[in-house]
Amino acid sequence: MNPFPTPLWSIGPVTVTDSVLVMIVLSLLLVGGGSIALRLPRARAALELGYDTLERSIVQSTSADAQALVPLVLTLWIFLGVANVVSLVPGVATPTRDLSLAAALAAISFSAGHVHALRAQGVAYLRHYLEPSPFLLPFNVIGEIGRTIALALRLFGNMLSGHLVVAIVLYLAGLLLPVPLMLLGVLTGLVQAYIFGVLTLVFAASSIRQVEAETARKGREKK
Amino acid sequence: MNAQDWIAIASIITAGITVAGGSFGAALGEGRALSQGLDAIARQPDSASTLTRTLFVGLAMVESSAIYPLVVALILLFANPFVR
Numbered sequence: 001m002n003p004f005p006t007p008l009w010s011i012g013p014v015t016v017t018d019s020v021l022v023m024i025v026l027s028l029l030l031v032g033g034g035s036i037a038l039r040l041p042r043a044r045a046a047l048e049l050g051y052d053t054l055e056r057s058i059v060q061s062t063s064a065d066a067q068a069l070v071p072l073v074l075t076l077w078i079f080l081g082v083a084n085v086v087s088l089v090p091g092v093a094t095p096t097r098d099l100s101l102a103a104a105l106a107a108i109s110f111s112a113g114h115v116h117a118l119r120a121q122g123v124a125y126l127r128h129y130l131e132p133s134p135f136l137l138p139f140n141v142i143g144e145i146g147r148t149i150a151l152a153l154r155l156f157g158n159m160l161s162g163h164l165v166v167a168i169v170l171y172l173a174g175l176l177l178p179v180p181l182m183l184l185g186v187l188t189g190l191v192q193a194y195i196f197g198v199l200t201l202v203f204a205a206s207s208i209r210q211v212e213a214e215t216a217r218k219g220r221e222k223k
Numbered sequence: 224m225n226a227q228d229w230i231a232i233a234s235i236i237t238a239g240i241t242v243a244g245g246s247f248g249a250a251l252g253e254g255r256a257l258s259q260g261l262d263a264i265a266r267q268p269d270s271a272s273t274l275t276r277t278l279f280v281g282l283a284m285v286e287s288s289a290i291y292p293l294v295v296a297l298i299l300l301f302a303n304p305f306v307r
Contacts, residue, residue: 004301061276150287157290160297195283202280 003163005098019098026083026095062205068119069204072112073197076105080196084159084189088182094189097159099152105196106152110144113204120208151199158192230305238296245292252285 005017037043055070080096087094095101117125129140162185166178260278264271 061273153294154283154287154290157293158286161290161293191279191283195280198276198280199283 002093003097003160003167005093005100017098018093019095019101022086022092023083023095023101026086027079030079030082058201062201066116066201066205066208068116069112069201072108073201076109076197076200077193080105080155080193081190084193085186087163088186094159094163096155096192097163099156102152102156102159105155106148109151109196109200109203110148113200116204117208125208147203151196155192155196158188162188227306230303234299234303234306238299241292241296241299245289249285249289252288253282256281256285 005019007015007017008021009016034047037047051074054074055067058070058073059067083096084094086092096105129137129144131140162181166181166185169178169181256278260274264274267274
């Protein structure tokens with residue numbers, strides 16, 4: 001198994017790699033499985049119970065109004081949790097070891113956080129870029145972009161390094177020796193899926209909370 | 224030994240140093256954070272869930288500083304712009 005994304009075929013200028021194929025098949029399977037499970041009463045009850053529990057714990061732990069982001073975070077958890085460990089199936093490569101997919105997910109997380117904050121607070125939300133002083137605007141913007149890039153690189157780097165280590169040990173040592181490393185890769189994959197969702201939530205919630213604290217402080221000063 | 228060979232040699236050595244140095248710092252920091260987190264959990268087992276969540280998020284943030292050198296090393300080894 002090649003640790004790097006390998007081009008399968010190209011349609012005009014677009015090159016389709018194996019990670020694209022795995023990602024599309026995986027998404028279709030997850031969406032199809034989900035919609036079938038929603039038809040069955042028992043599975044539906046179990047899913048709704050799980051959703052309610054997770055939603056309650058997420059809303060409690062962030063303490064900001066993050067309820068609108070819960071479906072996105074849960075979708076990220078499910079998709080990344082499956083995609084990061086799908087390499088255990090022989091012949092299938094983890095799609096998240098491709099920087100393109102990681103960057104796309106990070107872009108989704110970035111825009112979702114901003115759309116959510118803009119919807120919750122309107123244009124006043126953009127004022128947090130001018131805090132604590134308008135001179136810091138470029139640094140705030142750079143920080144915002146930097147943490148999005150870090151989000152993408154973290155997922156990509158962790159997944160690719162896991163694959164590389166397994167490939168190198170397989171090349172040097174032989175058949176069964178990479179198995180403990182693959183088990184470690186399962187742990188890393190699940191942790192990274194969790195981290196990606198939580199960081200999406202934390203980044204969105206932190207900018208909201210910042211503006212809330214600022215408005216509260218201004219309100220106190222007026223009194 | 225033409226220029227391309229020297230570029231290859233320099234890239235390989237630099238990639239090794241990059242990963243070694245990057246993982247060194249991140250390992251020190253993560254080890255400290257983990258020991259402090261375990262300490263806090265041992266003192267206050269009631270808030271273990273909050274501590275664990277914060278610890279995981281923090282460790283992932285620290286770990287990204289080890290991932291940057293890895294990405295640089297991977298670029299040097301596999302996608303070096305100066306190797307033709």
